[in-house]
Amino acid sequence: xxxxxxxxxxxxxxALLGGVAMRQSMPSNPSLDxxxxxxxxxxxxxxxxxxxxxxxxxxxxxxxxxxxxxxLITAIRAELTEARSEGRCxxxxxARHSMGGQAIPRGxxxxxxxxxxxxxxxxxxxxxxxxxxxxxxxxxxxxxxELGPRVMQxxxxxxxxxxFCVNAHGWxxxxxxxxxxxxxxDMVLPDGDLVSCSPTQNAxxxxxxxxxxxxxxxxTQMDVDLRPNQRLTPSFEPxxxxxxxxxxIDALADPDVTxxxxxxxxxxxxFMSEALMITYRxxxxxxDLPPAAGSGAAAxxxxxxxxxxxxxxxxxxxxxxxxxGLAPRIGGGPxxxxxxxxEPVATLDDRDPYRTDILHEYFVSPDRFPEFLNICREVxxxxxxxxxxxxxxxxxxxxxxxxxxxxxxxxxxxxxxxQEMTSRAEEDMARMTHALIEAVIxxxxxxxxxxxxxxxxxxxxxxxxxxxxxxxxxxxLDPDLVLRNNLWDQYLETx
Numbered sequence: 001x002x003x004x005x006x007x008x009x010x011x012x013x014x015a016l017l018g019g020v021a022m023r024q025s026m027p028s029n030p031s032l033d034x035x036x037x038x039x040x041x042x043x044x045x046x047x048x049x050x051x052x053x054x055x056x057x058x059x060x061x062x063x064x065x066x067x068x069x070x071x072l073i074t075a076i077r078a079e080l081t082e083a084r085s086e087g088r089c090x091x092x093x094x095a096r097h098s099m100g101g102q103a104i105p106r107g108x109x110x111x112x113x114x115x116x117x118x119x120x121x122x123x124x125x126x127x128x129x130x131x132x133x134x135x136x137x138x139x140x141x142x143x144x145x146e147l148g149p150r151v152m153q154x155x156x157x158x159x160x161x162x163x164f165c166v167n168a169h170g171w172x173x174x175x176x177x178x179x180x181x182x183x184x185x186d187m188v189l190p191d192g193d194l195v196s197c198s199p200t201q202n203a204x205x206x207x208x209x210x211x212x213x214x215x216x217x218x219x220t221q222m223d224v225d226l227r228p229n230q231r232l233t234p235s236f237e238p239x240x241x242x243x244x245x246x247x248x249i250d251a252l253a254d255p256d257v258t259x260x261x262x263x264x265x266x267x268x269x270x271f272m273s274e275a276l277m278i279t280y281r282x283x284x285x286x287x288d289l290p291p292a293a294g295s296g297a298a299a300x301x302x303x304x305x306x307x308x309x310x311x312x313x314x315x316x317x318x319x320x321x322x323x324x325g326l327a328p329r330i331g332g333g334p335x336x337x338x339x340x341x342x343e344p345v346a347t348l349d350d351r352d353p354y355r356t357d358i359l360h361e362y363f364v365s366p367d368r369f370p371e372f373l374n375i376c377r378e379v380x381x382x383x384x385x386x387x388x389x390x391x392x393x394x395x396x397x398x399x400x401x402x403x404x405x406x407x408x409x410x411x412x413x414x415x416x417x418x419q420e421m422t423s424r425a426e427e428d429m430a431r432m433t434h435a436l437i438e439a440v441i442x443x444x445x446x447x448x449x450x451x452x453x454x455x456x457x458x459x460x461x462x463x464x465x466x467x468x469x470x471x472x473x474x475x476x477l478d479p480d481l482v483l484r485n486n487l488w489d490q491y492l493e494t495x
Contacts, residue, residue: 047110051099051452052356052421054486059088061110068117068130068186068221076111076218077192080482083109089484092218094132094159097345098166099358100453101486102213108484111218113159120145125226126183131161131219139342142226143292148338150181150225155345161185161219166450167211167403169395169412170341171261173252176396176406179210181225187217190478194220199400208473211401213449213487215474229289230337232259232280238324241265244275244392245369245411252394256281259340262392263323264413266309267316268381272373272390276324283334292338309388310355310418357388358417358429360436361448363395363410368443372413375439383432385425386418402470405446405463412448430454437463453490460491471495 048055062079066072083090089108096103096112104110113132118141120127125147127138135149136156142148151170153163164185169177184198187209195217197206209216239247244262251257259280264272305322308315364372380387393412398404419425433454437447446463447455461467471492475481481488 047096047104049099049101049103050095050097051358053426053452054099054101054104056101056104056106056486058105058110059108061112063112063114064132065114068115072115072130072220073188073194076188076220079109079111080188080190080192080218084480084482088482090218090482091485092131092161092214094134094162095157095345097158097162098450100451100490102166102450103162103485105484106486106489113161118142120147120226122147125228126223127226128221128223129160131185131221132159134159135163136342136344139292139338143229143338146229146289147226148229148292149341150227151175151178152341153178154341154343156342157345160222160224164210164219164222165212165214167398167401167405169393169406171259171393173257173260173394174396176398177211177401178224179401180396180398182210183223183225185209185219185222187219189217190480190482204473205477207400208402208470211403211405211449212470213485215483215485215488215492216477217483229292230258230282231286231289231334232337232340233283233334235279235281236324237277237279239275239277241272241275241373242370244277245366248277248392248394248411249366251277251279254279254281258282259337260394264390264392265316265320266387266390267313267320269313269317270320271381272376274320274324275392280337280340289336290339292336292342306388310386354421355418356421358385358419359451360415360417360433361451362413362415362436362440362445363405363448364413364440364443364445365408366411368445369411371443372411372440372445375436375443379432379435379439383428385429385432387415388418389416390414402466402473403449403464404466405448410445434459449487453486455491457491457494461495467492468495 045058045061046055047058047061064072064075066075079090089105091103091105091108092111092113093103094113115130115132116137117130118127118133118137120142122145134156135152135158138149139156151172153168153170163178164182167177167179184196186194186196188194195202199206205216241264248262252260257279261278263276265274305319309319391414395406395410395412397409398406419429433452434456437455437459440447441459441462
């Protein structure tokens with residue numbers, strides 16, 4: 001496998017969740033009946049997420065490793081019953097890679113799913129999996145069968161149901177969010193009932209749960225589409241940033257393009273003035289595909305270069321030269337589809353206790369992309385945040401999720417900032433984020449909900465016009481509000 005191709009994936013397509021450390025540690029204690037007790041049941045504890053800024057008191061934290069069958073359902077019902085009787089809330093997570101408490105139940109029962117039961121139906125190209133299975137488990141199971149995820153996040157650490165519940169997307173094209181590849185799931189409702197949902201069975205509940213941040217029920221197992229693995233080869237096209245939206249859509253009209261992403265320059269001298277588009281097409285030779293690779297020496301070197309950008313405008317320019325000038329000459333070799341997406345978040349971990357990587361993501365129509373660039377040029381340089389990366393994706397229309405960020409096709413701009421872990425830096429980040437959200441909404445765009453909760457209430461409601469309808473349906477489904485998190489507490493509770 002060509003070494004540069006893996007670096008290109010890491011710097012570009014693989015940068016969606018790159019550089020964000022999981023700052024919460026979970027002590028390893030003996031398990032009891034398949035349920036690992038992380039903290040003593042009767043003592044309060046604290047839980048954090050990937051931001052390192054969301055430390056929240058909870059009543060207990062347990063890890064459920066039961067099979068996806070009756071034992072898991074019984075354990076879930078017991079937690080719901082006890083929490084309700086004591087006036088506490090429940091929330092289920094996997095990697096807890098959100099950044100604003102969206103997977104933390106304040107004062108409640110935090111459950112982490114960690115099951116890896118996966119069954120592949122090769123003839124019908126789908127899998128039945130435990131809700132807590134990670135994408136790395138999916139790739140490891142499906143790759144020998146020459147299959148892989150149809151849509152997943154660009155890193156492999158995250159839970160399958162968690163991906164569905166945050167309505168995450170990836171960089172296969174032309175595809176909508178991962179939820180568009182879910183055929184069905186089983187879910188325990190807040191009252192303990194077990195239901196099955198699909199686009200045709202309990203369809204409203206399916207749609208609420210897709211991007212519903214775990215507020216509608218607790219998924220136990222899912223049926224999710226797979227697709228054939230392929231050997232792909234990349235093409236690299238530098239261009240003025242203003243042309244990216246139009247040329248990206250034109251490139252995706254080619255049915256041979258199956259994976260694609262873009263990048264923007266981030267050094268202040270040429271801030272977002274240059275773009276790079278990378279598209280992948282299948283090679284003629286699809287025989288004897290190699291096993292999906294993981295991180296290697298090239299990824300570690302890429303991490304060092306990525307981190308060297310911090311406070312170093314010259315390194316940002318060097319990285320851009322490498323990607324746009326040197327890479328097309330020395331790289332471009334074939335790589336399998338599964339290898340491109342088989343990267344852990346830790347590859348770009350900052351390992352700095354005094355800083356944290358904060359993600360933003362904005363969704364804009366391709367024809368308004370130049371306006372988006374102008375917004376970023378006006379707002380971002382006025383902050384003192386260290387801007388490390390922006391990756392551009394295509395997300396097709398999502399007509400299902402009640403909290404959809406793509407009611408029409410969008411370009412997703414995924415941004416990575418390095419922030420000091422200080423109150424001053426948090427205030428500056430909040431100011432900048434608020435300004436970006438306001439301007440993006442003004443051009444018909446949206447922002448993504450799993451990150452820092454710096455939007456105000458009106459911005460949230462304007463970006464997600466079905467939020468009040470979602471909150472009303474949630475109260476009908478869960479009158480005791482036993483399933484809660486900070487997204488509910490901060491934005492939905494008042495609706």
